[in-house]
Amino acid sequence: MNSVASIFDAFPVDKVRRDFPILSSNVHGKPLVYLDNAASNQKPKPVLDAIQDYYTAQHSNVHRGVHFLSGLATEKYEEARIKVRNYINAGSENEIIFVRGATEAINLAAAVFGKKNLEQGDEVLITELEHHSNIVPWQMICEEKGARLRVAPINDSGEVMLDKFESMLTSNVKIAAISHVSNALGTVNPVKQMIEMAHRKKIPVLVDGAQAMPHLRVDVRDLDADFYVFSSHKVFGPTGIGVLYGKAQLLESLPPYQGGGDMIKSVTFEKTVFNDIPYKFEAGTPHIEGAVGLGAAIDYLNSFDWRIVQDYEQALLKFAEKEISKIDGLKIIGTAKEKAGVISFVMEDIHPHDVGTILDSEGIAIRTGHHCAQPVMERFGIPATARASFAFYNTREEIHALVQSIQKVKEIFAHV
Amino acid sequence: MSDLKALYQEVILDHNKNPRNFKKLEDADYSVEGYNPLCGDHYTVYLKMKGDVISEITFIGSGCAISKASASVMSTVLKGKTLTEVESLFNEFHHLVRGEIKDDVSIEKLGKLAAFGGISEFPVRVKCAILPWHTMKNAIDKKNETVSTE
Structure with missing residues (x-):
């Protein structure tokens, strides 16, 4: 010591x-x-420089372009995805979906998971520590589906009562959503242990990592999280971009979130064939310089022990x-x-x-x-x-x- | 620091610590809630009318020093005023906290309310000062919905 x-x-x-x-x-x-x-x-300066460099010499729209700059922008954007994948030790870059932030990531996950898996009488389990962004999206989908939102209590120190959490993981619970670190109190939840408890009952877990990522090195495979979300602007990157990590098999089983460009393979007026993950969940021109800035922030964080x-x-x-x-x-x-x-x-x-x-x-x-x-x-x-x-x-x-x-x-x- | 002193004047600190007319009015003609959910300021203003004159005005609730002092000073100023006078004070108070009244004579005419002039240097706190006033105004206008100034 x-x-x-x-x-x-x-x-x-x-x-x-x-x-x-x-x-x-x-x-x-x-x-x-x-x-x-x-x-x-x-x-940090490297993030500011990366955004400046991107617009100075690398910008065009990503994907499908045949010209030099489109190729370069695509390369930079996809390079950022690989940096995120490596940083959180995801199994594949296909499991990294770029979104606007942790809030949008939870909304996306709640909407598509709920659409596929929630029915009348089902339950979603959260904790009393959650930020509104890990409460409201679940409330909305529960209301839509006739499901029930249940809340595992915290003690006077601000820690989740694990015995209560475990006993609330009943067969009605279809997903649990828990914060890794509380934004209001700073509590670090034992998420690995909580995920184990849920997995024993075959319940998948979404972890809100918005407050954990700036302080801890997160390994999503070690945690065995089914979804893990975070915002770039809380890991020293730019605002307006964040990440939804999801296990490939889970993501593949879920319907798309928004429709538009990039998320399709082919479109006719009769039928649309959706793209593979992660693009299935990334409709429209993405926040390219955001991804580039986030990639630079990750490089910066990797420079530390x-x-x-x-x-x-x-x-x-x-x-x-x-x-x-x-x-x-x-x-x-x-x-x-x-x-x-x-x-x-x-x-x-x-x-x-x-x-x-x-x-x-x-x-x-x-x-x-x-x-x-x-x-x-x-x-x-x-x-x-x-x-x-x-x-x-x-x-x-x-x-x-x-x-x-x-x-x-x-x-x-x-x-x- | 001089700005801070202008914000937290004696009058404001005093009314925050010892709020006047800080009670529920059991036989009130009107009671309306004011609530700024972002900061948690939460008050109920009670009014009793005699014709078009405010004969009693009280409040309960909790919040920051600015909102509580504002409610307290407001209650002392508005008692005995006619609705026309109330309307005009409501407008003048808004001009004051937004820094729209510049000359000393006009500010002095506002009496105890003048203590809130320093708020104009703290734009994010204006909503604290005006919450009790909007709550009172809704009561007079006989609108029963909860007020927010956020």
Whole structure:
């Protein structure tokens, strides 16, 4: 076990920060302290360059073109698919579907899986920790099919109660959808174990990996996830693109999502023959520069030794929890044993929005509100939290700035 | 920092900590809910009328300092006002928090409401300040649907 000091020394955070141009900017005349990474993280220079290069020298529409640039754009787009495949260790690049983001990925999976497999009286099992994007698409398809959405509860620390989850995996459940890491609380779910539980009952599992991907190295085959979804903009890539991974056999069994170009083999007015996966699920001109940018982000992430990154992030999280919990009248919401990247907190008599505004005036960006997880807020009996969320480019100095500014919030509100 | 002081003025901090008329009005003529789901600000405003004059106005609920102080100050200002006066204060308050009233004389005329002038420098917080006002307005307009200013 390395000492904490050597963990901090092992990761060259100052050098890493220089890769992210926005991190050296000022906000309200103060150096930016960006602690809203769970909402979206910032982009390194190689990602910005890749997008610029793409439009400067490589752009045309993909697939079916006979000219040079169309070939080049197709190559870049498909190269990105292979990078994603390798990064999450999928079995084949055909299992990587590009979508707009994790939300669209879940909507796609819920719609086509539900269309094929859900009937009156069936159940979909989720957990109480989910982001709205892993609740609402299932609610919609359940309503359409007369199926029932069931919710596995969490305990007071914000951990899924595994015995309850397992007992709710009845023969009525046709699919389970669970988050890998909670966006509101930072809880890391034991998804591998949960998938095993579901698979013992022959129930497939969709894992929402939006908050896991920036913090953990994910191996979808090791997890044995049936679907795994994530957003590019939360792994240091551009907005507007994300990934739906699905096991090839499962994807092949499902009907298409949207109709249009690229998703067909042949069209007549009488009959359309759909394309093979992944194209069957990618109607229309895709977000080509998004895929290129995501590919560059993955290359960038691959340049790190992830054991060092993860040790650094965990040490930073522990440091932040220790420093923040010293503040009188502050309560951390979400105290799971396994956490990643997130500290949600509330302050006695001070609303999170007031905390957020005062921190902003100090150049500190945090998020306040319900974090698109209203059931989680309800579970803890609070309307909202203030949430500081970290990436590997954050520092102990930034945590100090956060703590000092929270003290300032208290001073302002004590002044009556 | 000067902007922050302009936002969190004494009047606002005081009304947040000790909200006035902060109770349910059992014999209210009207009660309407205001709710900003994104931030969780949630209030109910109660009104009792005597002719076209507000004879009682109270509120309950929870939210940020700006929304709570706004509801509290509003309740103290509107008691005893006619509907015409209420309409005009409603409009002036909106102009104020959007930074559309510039001259000091006009701002001073707004009395305690002037404390909310600093909000114009914080556009994302304007919705907090106007939520109680829209809730009150819906009650007067006899619309019973829940109000949101998001």
